[in-house]
Amino acid sequence: MGTITRIPLQWLGNYAYDVLDYTAPPVRLPAFAATTRSPFLTLLSHRKRSFFVTSAVPNSDTEPAFADLDLPSALLDAVTTLGFTTPTQIQAAAIPALLAGRDITGIAQTGTGKTAAFGLPLISGIDADGRYLQAVVLTPTRELAIQVGDALQSFAQHVADVSVATVYGGAPYGPQIRALENGAQILVGTPGRVIDHLERGTADFSHVGMLVLDEADEMLRMGFAEDVDTIFAKAPRERQVALFSATMPPGIRRVAREHLKDPVEIAVARQSTTVSAVTQQFAMVPLRHKIGALSRVLITSEADAAIVFCRTRAAAEEVGIELASRGLIAATISGDVAQRDREKIVDRLRSGAIDVLVATDVAARGLDVERIGLVVNYDLPRESEAYVHRIGRTGRAGRAGTALTFISPRERGKLRNIERAIRTDLTEIQIPSPLDVSAHRTRKLLERVDSRLEAGRLGLYKELLGEYLAGHGDKQVEDVLSAVLALGVGDSGPSAQRAQEQAEHEELVAAARPPKTRARDDYEGSARRDRFQGEAGGRGPRRHFNDDAAPVHRSRPSTTPGATKYRVSVGFDTGAEPRGIVGALTNEGGLRGSDIGKIAMFGSFALVEIGPALDANQMKRLSRAKVGGRPLRLQVDDGPRPRTDRPRSERGERGGYDQGSRERGNYDRRDRGERGGDRFRGGDQGKGRSPYAGGKPNRGRSY
Template identity: 65%
Template structure:
């Protein structure tokens, strides 16, 4: 999967605020990410701290400079100095706040390139996130001497991962299950671990990885640095922090909630069995140049993409299984107009910035309200307007209300176009071309054909 580092180094103009506390009390979940969650290049005259003021090693600063960023986000400005000083931290932060760089840069600063052993381990709940984080850390290490980063996750062959571990890597990013498998097989050893990261800890525990996480932490040296990041800080996460961390500094990042004012936000109640047909009619009657259709899972994305292609719609699918080069080709086709519809999972679409996208369809209601804001932020860009339509099954109205509370706005209910609406739209589109045909001197030919047919 390709990743856009612009999504991983978020600038200060995202209206983030941060607090550092010594205790580990409950923290409120961050508010919804704004559509500007994708980082943009920092202003030429920063008003706050800069990366240059964070005392990062020269090779890391060279990589940051090459990426074109100057101003760190709140989580980066707070976390990086503490981690560089050797402190353990717990960070209450969600995706889109720039937390990957917040732990990725200090992690690399702790690595000795001359020692070809695993010195840093990042645990992530999903394969998509593991690949994304690994790609980001690899880009941060681009100016370091032969630092190797390896993503490991389930669903991929063991042998290539084992071979890479045997040849020597410095940083491993992986899902708990596959990490534990490599430990059990003896392919992965944690004897030289200096830096441990638990990313999206609440999601990891929710998915049932608690025992795997405990066992992995138990095999790491007692003298190590730990960074734990979580969107919330429930008792289960505090327990992990109390057990495995030494006097951690707690950093809480919140961000102002915002709606996407340039996007008309609608929903339609659609039974599951009618979703594909409804989607095809929505796309057939949309005047948008291009559309993105979001699904919750990789399998659903592939099924929906295949169904649209069977209906004659110019569509493609991207998910965690799509190689970076192939993903780049698909995005370029979308950007150039050779492709009209992209079906994607949340993680696979991060960093996607295509001005042609005028419609976002949530084929599945996102699992978290914050993900909804990230999704609809794919349209209404560059001063344009856009439309976001969410399919809601009859029993998902509760999730819809949760989204509305998060964005502090009410979605407009709309009807799905009927087959008659599709036909009317096609006729309207054809009639819209009459003037151009007349100016080209070709209208008489069409008039004669219609008269003959009638």
């Protein structure tokens, strides 16, 4: 048996330590171990708690098969059809416990097979003759809801008359209601939309016998704790509950105590080793230069194909558009892309029809394309597990690969945490400069000279070159050929555009210096500018530097035409941040990132520009969306309230909010500059502070 290095127990030799209580004496394994049907699992009972603990490295000759897990034959057929051979550790532990009717908490990282771990037992308990809801799976995001819904449907492919309804914000109610009315037995959805269906009466929980919380820690982090309680209150008291989480913070422990009965805890040892064939690098890139840096990395890469990871769906879409506008052959996949369209995109990537794929973590799960030689983490992942999953998309089938991670100055600490978790130090590199891009293009062009000489039929070009040299006797042949090469790679000579590109590259180099060697204002200014984009993937005013196009500047109005300003009841005093507000509006409200404009943060509230204007149903739905457990209570903003109309917490800060001061340093997600033959060929954000008029300085902030 291998060594367990994570909760609930830590093993050292033949002893187990309760890491929830390090003061407890170690327990010798033979004193309380009882082997289960799965040879490499052990059921432990200690201090009135039960644990299934899986070994980190099970013995290959004792690994169980799916046939050993007492699954119905129809599900075994589906497993075989899907190409599954041996259950993962979480599957081998969770499936027997769930089939036995136990509540469970599964502590396992992303990518360990959790969906099958709860999905197969869930489907086995469905009464196909009953055309009513019997099981509910809650997920924190629409992307994960779609993925889980598709997976459950594939597991049930050989089970007659079992159907899945997937519900989430941002999608029309009609198809979701029809799926429920047609007798779907399994409901998968985000908490907000599930509650909507409960309130509408289109979802009936009276016969629900199983509830699953998937990625529960992420769900609570996004402020869904109260929604989870509401949903559980609607289900029968006699039900089975499965809770899956990468970590077990106090909030998850509370949910388990309140909603699970004598749960079995299943802990899978974290797999923090990364692919040895992958060269892991990072580069310090200020936010406003990320898209330009990404373009130059892709242009100069020798990889056959690349995948670019963004943290949010909106960021992925915007990066994909930017790359395409720069002549890079790119496609984007996210949770909003239908499965058949996703398959078409992946097939095009495999065939070489496209060379760059921009994706979110959820959308790229299970992606296996051998020709991917480069992974770029455009946004730093929050968890080390997500990092491991991302870079695992390259270095496959014995090929070497490269993983490059962009970080802002304030993300150094987060990167160090990832390095500690994966036990690997990333190598810092410099982003290619505009001169590097030109040199790369020139070398690629010269590599084709020999084959072109062999092909012949150059008489016309020799004649034209001779005429030019005859008419320009003062020109050297070497100079003429150098100019032809420069023009051939898009270098038309010194220009304001190239000067701008070089200045931006020099700023990139400066950003890569350790913070202690840089001026305080330079470092802190970059950190402030990076804060919003680095976490939520939004975009602010951006200077574009296309390698081939002349600079074009667009003047931007101080407010977005046609947008309506709304007030939400969360602010800095409630622990809210702009990224949380954007996440609530997009995940539960169904808005696109481009629908959200300026965000002005104050103590107990925030002002958000949204366009086009919301209708009554959208207002109602968005008002229930939560940030940090507090509802937004969204309403149209009518300007500063009189002192007597404002809550006491707001009246303590003299005066209203100052419209003029807020406009000076705001962040507008929709501000755009004009958008502008390599391996892949076919921003600036400001963040200022706006004080209340006559109140405390720097109290309000605009984004």
